Amino acid sequence: MKSSSLKNLTYKPSLARNVGNKILTITAASFAAISVLPLLLVISYVIVKGGSYINIETLILEPEPPGDDLLSAGGIGPAITGTFIMTVIASIISIPVGVGGGIYLAEYSKSGRFAKFVRFGTNVLAGVPSIIAGVFIYAIIVSTKILFGSMFSGIAGGISLSILMLPTIIKTTDEALKLVPDNLRRAAFGIGSSKFTMIYNITLPAAFNSISTGILLALARAAGETAPLIFTALFSRYYITSFDDLFYEMGSLSVLIYNFALEPYEAQNQLAWAASFILVVLLLSLNILSRWIGTLGAFSKNKV
Amino acid sequence: MIYKLSQNNKKSITNSSISISLENVSIKYGSSVAVKNIFCDIKKNQVTSFIGPSGCGKSTVIRAINRMNDLIEGCKLSGSVIFEGTDIYAKNIDPVEVRRRIGMVFQQPNPFPKSIYENIAFGARVNGFRGDMDQLVEESLTKAAVWDECKDKLNESGYSLSGGQQQRLCIARTIAIEPDVILMDEPCSALDPLSTLKIEETIHELKKNFTIIIVTHNMQQANRVSDFTAFFNTEKEGKDLESKVGFLVEFSKTKNMFNSPKQKSTQDYISGKFG
Numbered sequence: 001m002k003s004s005s006l007k008n009l010t011y012k013p014s015l016a017r018n019v020g021n022k023i024l025t026i027t028a029a030s031f032a033a034i035s036v037l038p039l040l041l042v043i044s045y046v047i048v049k050g051g052s053y054i055n056i057e058t059l060i061l062e063p064e065p066p067g068d069d070l071l072s073a074g075g076i077g078p079a080i081t082g083t084f085i086m087t088v089i090a091s092i093i094s095i096p097v098g099v100g101g102g103i104y105l106a107e108y109s110k111s112g113r114f115a116k117f118v119r120f121g122t123n124v125l126a127g128v129p130s131i132i133a134g135v136f137i138y139a140i141i142v143s144t145k146i147l148f149g150s151m152f153s154g155i156a157g158g159i160s161l162s163i164l165m166l167p168t169i170i171k172t173t174d175e176a177l178k179l180v181p182d183n184l185r186r187a188a189f190g191i192g193s194s195k196f197t198m199i200y201n202i203t204l205p206a207a208f209n210s211i212s213t214g215i216l217l218a219l220a221r222a223a224g225e226t227a228p229l230i231f232t233a234l235f236s237r238y239y240i241t242s243f244d245d246l247f248y249e250m251g252s253l254s255v256l257i258y259n260f261a262l263e264p265y266e267a268q269n270q271l272a273w274a275a276s277f278i279l280v281v282l283l284l285s286l287n288i289l290s291r292w293i294g295t296l297g298a299f300s301k302n303k304v
Numbered sequence: 305m306i307y308k309l310s311q312n313n314k315k316s317i318t319n320s321s322i323s324i325s326l327e328n329v330s331i332k333y334g335s336s337v338a339v340k341n342i343f344c345d346i347k348k349n350q351v352t353s354f355i356g357p358s359g360c361g362k363s364t365v366i367r368a369i370n371r372m373n374d375l376i377e378g379c380k381l382s383g384s385v386i387f388e389g390t391d392i393y394a395k396n397i398d399p400v401e402v403r404r405r406i407g408m409v410f411q412q413p414n415p416f417p418k419s420i421y422e423n424i425a426f427g428a429r430v431n432g433f434r435g436d437m438d439q440l441v442e443e444s445l446t447k448a449a450v451w452d453e454c455k456d457k458l459n460e461s462g463y464s465l466s467g468g469q470q471q472r473l474c475i476a477r478t479i480a481i482e483p484d485v486i487l488m489d490e491p492c493s494a495l496d497p498l499s500t501l502k503i504e505e506t507i508h509e510l511k512k513n514f515t516i517i518i519v520t521h522n523m524q525q526a527n528r529v530s531d532f533t534a535f536f537n538t539e540k541e542g543k544d545l546e547s548k549v550g551f552l553v554e555f556s557k558t559k560n561m562f563n564s565p566k567q568k569s570t571q572d573y574i575s576g577k578f579g
Contacts, residue, residue, distance in 0.1 A: 189375065190407060190409070191426075
């Protein structure tokens with residue numbers, strides 16, 4: 001009796017449910033592995049292939065026109081600074097607007113009609129293809145020469161990138177502020193602080209990490225965009241030397257890749273690989289940085 | 305009947321100074337009435353406790369006293385809340401100013417995610433304090449009976465304290481803005497008996513300088529800390545008798561309330577027959 005009951009409790013791998021369980025586990029695990037495979041392949045391929053072309057000259061020289069010199073294509077220096085400048089311009093526009101909009105949604109108009117409309121609009125904007133943002137800026141800024149008569153310019157490029165950053169920043173600010181416990185808001189009101197003081201001193205600092213994470217992710221997305229820049233910033237082989245150069249065509253890593261990867265010359269193709277390497281490393285580090293900031297909890301015991 | 309009752313209460317306490325008086329206060333959430341026809345005079349430098357079963361509107365009433373209900377959408381008050389001669393629901397009143405005179409301590413300890421020192425200094429600074437901040441922090445923490453426990457770690461986060469200490473930090477934070485009245489909404493419900501005892505001692509100390517109103521579920525606590533007690537109850541109302549409406553049953557000196565309650569429902573509640 002005793003032994004038979006013991007026997008009944010043992011695990012039997014041949015049972016239909018146990019076999020089914022195992023098969024499903026293996027299937028799910030392999031699909032999970034397949035889903036990260038593209039990421040690993042793309043990154044490792046770009047890093048292996050592009051990494052070998054990275055040296056000081058590639059990083060700082062200006063690119064040569066295709067076909068000029070079959071042995072050397074110069075470097076990607078202006079493209080790196082161009083990408084940097086345009087993302088900075090995009091940030092200058094989209095961070096204040098996005099964070100401000102998010103604050104309004106979360107703190108001032110919790111569920112008003114206007115807030116619902118803005119939230120809906122933000123979601124739609126987040127799904128708009130980047131090329132549409134490019135065409136839009138082309139139509140209202142580039143072709144109208146509204147920026148002091150300049151057409152394709154770094155500023156136009158930055159503005160088109162800011163359109164892509166905006167929805168992410170609004171959304172993350174909104175969500176991050178909603179996650180701040182109402183307890184803290186009541187506490188701030190309970191000691192007689194005004195709404196502005198409450199937001200500025202209590203809820204914004206408490207949500208700071210999540211908001212910065214969102215901003216970095218938005219930046220990472222914008223920095224890698226190609227389509228909007230083709231319509232707005234175009235490309236330039238030269239470093240900017242003065243403030244005025246912001247109003248002229250500006251190179252960027254993504255457009256450099258787009259232009260040079262299709263050239264029939266080996267030297268230009270290598271430059272495109274080098275640019276891909278820099279771009280991937282940049283995006284990876286932005287993502288890792290944002291994850292790291294996200295782990296610095298606002299409510300941990302040791303943090304002041 | 306309720307009106308008459310409160311008239312009686314008024315007579316019994318007219319010869320002392322009144323800090324806050326609720327006059328025919330009714331509060332609605334959307335279309336449902338939470339409490340109705342509250343008349344109540346709260347005396348200066350005394351501890352008044354609000355007791356009653358869950359859902360009877362004690363917390364709603366205490367939040368009405370410093371306009372905390374403004375933060376709840378759809379919450380409407382009729383009647384008037386007179387604080388030292390001013391109707392705080394008048395149109396030209398700034399709720400921020402009201403809350404500076406009538407501070408509040410909440411059910412859950414809710415220190416700011418800042419250092420212990422900053423938790424105190426923030427409120428004071430918001431209120432335009434210009435004096436010696438170190439001294440104010442020490443004084444407030446001492447009055448709230450938590451100075452000894454945190455004097456060596458003023459720069460650590462408020463979250464590094466235990467729950468009871470956090471709650472006393474929150475009391476200290478409220479003291480630091482030097483209000484006239486301190487409202488406490490079940491300040492001990494999240495705390496263990498030892499911390500509760502310490503907070504009750506704190507309340508005894510504080511009533512020298514402040515008027516205190518405390519909501520509590522614990523009748524022994526009301527008996528121990530308060531000079532006056534208001535007993536709230538609910539009654540069913542409406543066609544289907546589904547909605548409960550809170551009202552003030554009895555308001556008198558705590559001693560009288562617990563020794564010889566005038567109403568049967570008070571007697572029943574105090575002796576634990578319901579609620």
